[in-house]
Amino acid sequence: GAVVSQHPSWVICKSGTSVKIECRSLDFQATTMFWYRQFPKKSLMLMATSNEGSKATYEQGVEKDKFLINHASLTLSTLTVTSAHPEDSSFYICSATRRSLAVVKDEQFFGPGTRLTVL
Amino acid sequence: AQSVTQLDSHVSVSEGTPVLLRCNYSSSYSPSLFWYVQHPNKGLQLLLKYTSAATLVKGINGFEAEFKKSETSFHLTKPSAHMSDAAEYFCVVSDLAGTASKLTFGTGTRLQVTL
Numbered sequence: 631g632a633v634v635s636q637h638p639s640w641v642i643c644k645s646g647t648s649v650k651i652e653c654r655s656l657d658f659q660a661t662t663m664f665w666y667r668q669f670p671k672k673s674l675m676l677m678a679t680s681n682e683g684s685k686a687t688y689e690q691g692v693e694k695d696k697f698l699i700n701h702a703s704l705t706l707s708t709l710t711v712t713s714a715h716p717e718d719s720s721f722y723i724c725s726a727t728r729r730s731l732a733v734v735k736d737e738q739f740f741g742p743g744t745r746l747t748v749l
Numbered sequence: 750a751q752s753v754t755q756l757d758s759h760v761s762v763s764e765g766t767p768v769l770l771r772c773n774y775s776s777s778y779s780p781s782l783f784w785y786v787q788h789p790n791k792g793l794q795l796l797l798k799y800t801s802a803a804t805l806v807k808g809i810n811g812f813e814a815e816f817k818k819s820e821t822s823f824h825l826t827k828p829s830a831h832m833s834d835a836a837e838y839f840c841v842v843s844d845l846a847g848t849a850s851k852l853t854f855g856t857g858t859r860l861q862v863t864l
Binding site (some may be wrong): 634652664671673674675676725740743744 | 792793805
């Protein structure tokens with residue numbers, strides 16, 4: 631149980647276009663989903679936290695108009711990189727916390743990541 | 750503010766020898782601490798977690814970690830390394846404030862296992 635998927639697993643796009651990445655909790659309802667960015671040989675940096683049905687909370691330094699997050703249901707969150715540029719190339723990872731009182735509330739389940747390359 | 754410091758960016762061990770990956774943390778609260786492993790092209794997998802219960806935590810695949818408050822450490826160990834343990838390991842601290850905690854990741858330790 632507690633499987634999180636991401637789609638696509640990798641994407642290449644031209645500079646100036648927008649790219650949407652989906653994050654789904656496959657077998658549980660996710661109260662909260664998180665989006666991270668990981669640079670090569672670097673740690674994961676939290677970009678934003680999203681709760682179902684409300685606006686995402688962005689970390690300092692993350693442009694909310696650049697990285698649009700939508701969390702329309704308890705099993706789906708999307709990250710749209712708008713007007714992508716080469717510096718947006720990175721590995722984007724989502725995670726989700728499970729809606730269950732029986733589970734340690736701060737255990738996050740991670741998706742496999744999406745590699746974005748902007749040409 | 751919370752933070753974690755992974756003291757080694759790269760550790761190399763021979764198969765069958767012990768593994769020690771070091772982690773120190775800083776937290777204003779009683780922290781929850783985690784170790785995650787990331788294999789190439791795979792998602793992050795939780796190895797073990799400490800949430801204020803027993804200070805010696807046993808995880809999957811023979812890994813364990815000991816929470817030492819006096820040393821603010823949470824080092825990861827395994828008695829005997831296996832080739833399949835080669836991966837990137839992240840020490841993570843959780844901010845318990847709010848309904849969903851924010852995780853702060855260390856910079857990672859790449860474990861290499863040689864024959």
